[in-house]
Amino acid sequence: MIEQLTVHMLCAIYKKLGIEDSFDPDLVSSAIASNDLWVLDWAYDIKDEQSHNPHYVTAVVDTLDMYSFLRDSFEQLSPAEQAIVEAEVPHASSQVQFRGYDGNNELDHRRAARYLVNHLDRFETMKDEATTNSHSPVVEMYARMFEVFEPIRAQLVNRLMGPHEIVAVLKAAVHPSNR
Structure with missing residues (x-):
């Protein structure tokens, strides 16, 4: 607690003095406040002996990578290949877009996506999608899809994904009891 207060005070001093170097006091203060210390490691390569990526950070990176491939691959398909995907998965063109995370139940995942895209310069092509609120839990669905995608x-x-690979990943979104 005292260490967090000290860091916040140092960040405030840093900003007040207008110090401009490699550290972003807003990012440091935000990461400390949310207890997302992994952000500091990613942003500044600060290795701590207890440093590790929380499981949800790995899951978010995997999910954003998967959706980057789904979207880019679908967009590069010929109209005939897109029709193959659409025939197997209705509304596939919207399903290849990342839906975000639930703002009520998946806060760690949502915050990690926001940090990765908006502050750590990862998955920059997904800036608009990464902070979207899915309004329903999606972590388990993304995990099923990633199991097929991996x-x-x-x-x-x-190379990008072919139509049958896209179909396989999108079909995994449906819970097994509903197939």
């Missing part, structure tokens, strides 16, 4: 991802060197 082996495909290993083969995506110098």
Whole structure:
């Protein structure tokens, strides 16, 4: 608690004096306040002995990577290939867009997405989508989709996903009891 207060006070002094170097006092203060110390490691390569990425950060990175591939791949398909995807997954063109995280139940995930996109310069093409509120829990759905995507991802060197790969990942969004 005392350490957090000290850091906040130093950030306030830093801002008041107008010091401009490699540290962003707003980011440091925000990360300390939300207890997202992993942000400091990502932003400034500050390694702490207890430093690790929380599980939700890894899940968010995996999810944003997956949706980047889904969106980019779908957009690069020919109209005939897009029709194949749409025939298998209705409204596929909207389903390849990242839906965000639930603002009531998935706050850690939502905050991590916001940090990654808005402050850490990751997944910059997803700026508009990353802070979206899904208005319903989606973490389990994203995990099912990623389970299908992960082996495909290993083969995506110098290429995007094909229509059948996109279909497989999108179909995993549906809970097994509803298939």
